[in-house]
Amino acid sequence: MDLILGADHGRRRSVRTEPTQRRSSQRLDALLDAAAEIVDELGFERLTTQMVAERAGASIGTVYRYFPDRVAVLHALRERSVRRFRERLAEAVDGAELVAWWDVVDLALDVCTELYRDEPGFAVVYSAPREASEVDGEPEIAHRVARLLEHDFGVIDDAEVRLRLGIALEIGATLIHRAFVRDGAGDARYLDEAHRVVRDYLGRHLADQLAAAPAA
Template sequence: MPNIDLILGADHGRRRSVRTEPTQRRSTQRLDALLDAAAEIVDELGFERLTTQMVAERAGASIGTVYRYFPDRVAVLHALRERSVRRYRERLAEAMEAAELAEWWDVVALALDVCAALYRDEPGFSVIHAAPREASEHDGEPELAHRVARLIEDEFGIADKQEVRFRLGVSLELGGALIHRAFERDAEGDPRYLEEAGRVVRAYLDEHLADAVSESSAA
């Protein structure tokens, strides 16, 4: 069974965007209700038009409640994105726990499949494409690329080197952009773009990770 903790890791995202971190269940539910409202607005109108007043009205809360947690609309969007990223990692970990990972590509393919699935059933998920990616403090590569690289090393022995993380980061960015485009064109995801996302990413990684895969096989 894959070590899914390598995908989950510690999550401190909410503390960066939320003004008051909830400590009680009721407060947590109130915060989630605000983010649920923001997600609905993003899906209906786009993130550019979201306002704190809209969030308050949609959630049935006072504007003061919104400002208790968020200083402005930008903080709302950041918190919604952080929640979406956290839920993505959780869903990816569940998928990996249930899957048979026969080769390194299975890890990347699942990452793409789960991304597409969340575009379908996680309200507001498109906001993940509208802000800078989380970068690792180690080398500036995307945090998700680090997590995937560590899992691939753990499962298949492909060394978690900077070059591997760079190539994974590029490939996940390419795949994510095509998946985002698929759902811009069709609410269920344009199948041509979804298929192309997998094909383009596989071709890119086959070319650029060939040496790393050969080294692990030889070892």
Template sequence: MSLSDLFGGDPVVSGQQVRIEPTQQRSTARLSGLLDAAAVVVDEVGFDRITTAMVAERAGASIGTVYRYYPDRVAVLQALRERAVLRFRQRVVEQLRSSGPENWWDAVDCAVTAFVDLYRSEPGFRIVHFADRERTPISGSEELESGYFARQLAGVLAEEFGLHGGPELIFRLEVTVEMADSILSRAFHSDPNGDERFIAECRRVMRDYLVGYYGPVAASV
């Protein structure tokens, strides 16, 4: 169970994904180009005002090309969100590899850092949260991104740092993820660089919450 197994790979909830998987090299470039364009446009005009025509034009493609790959307008946004989440997971892995965490908190902190970095650098990232609520009606079967990420993170923390795993840990990590997502989003709401006060407080909240259950950081391992 390596890091790349945990965090890499396919998106969790593939919302029908694409209509037709691209086979040629040029078309895969097109596909990511479409998402790049969508990301930029989303930052410019917002979630509601984005039109497929804008995306097509910005990507230097025609309308038809958009609909070749995505069944409808919202599917484009879903795909954008999925890609952002994927990149987040990959960034977490990089961060873990490069920083070499010595305890469980360092590992959790990597995730925060990755999230903040992407918020700052990746166009369209602010639009795309873990919690995709309020959009789909009920659809109880579909799993939340936060749940998946919490499960994966629980695996790492349990294996690498000896935290007692199981559903308890997963539950608490999911709560943690939800908290962090909301506070960090708040940090970026009116500050493109992220309000450091909220970011710091987010780390503090997460740490205190988890320490409450799993003891001081230094004690584990």
């Protein structure tokens, strides 16, 4: 699980005041819950700090205690959504019987789909730039999956693997996002294509590395 949940490279927090007590943490989550509902109903472009305050039943001063503006609210909502994706993926990996390298990537796509269905505001993840590693500029999730593939299946974690994983997961995330734009429950055709296209892409561009990797 640590391979998925490890610390971010150069991660910057969007929250102005970090909650130090349970009550403050609950207040912050309530504000983000309110923002998530608004994003799902109206889209992230129309969200305002006043809307967040009203929906959460809080004063505007409470919102500004944590966030300087609406952009910071959206960034914090995205950070929370990304964290929950990683937590869900770590749990899925920990509880799964991984037979081949594809099982890891397959789980990542499945977890992304699940969160579109049951994590309010999760679509905001797609609307902002991905977290890039300071090591090589590739998406942070590509580094995490690469480390897991190396640990469990002997796929060497190198620049080429991270590049191809980053591209593949970006393609998959785009198709999953499009599936939910087309259909609130997720267009099954797009979801199926996300898995097929990503597997074909990785199988084609990492054929040598993946063929050399032993089964679990």
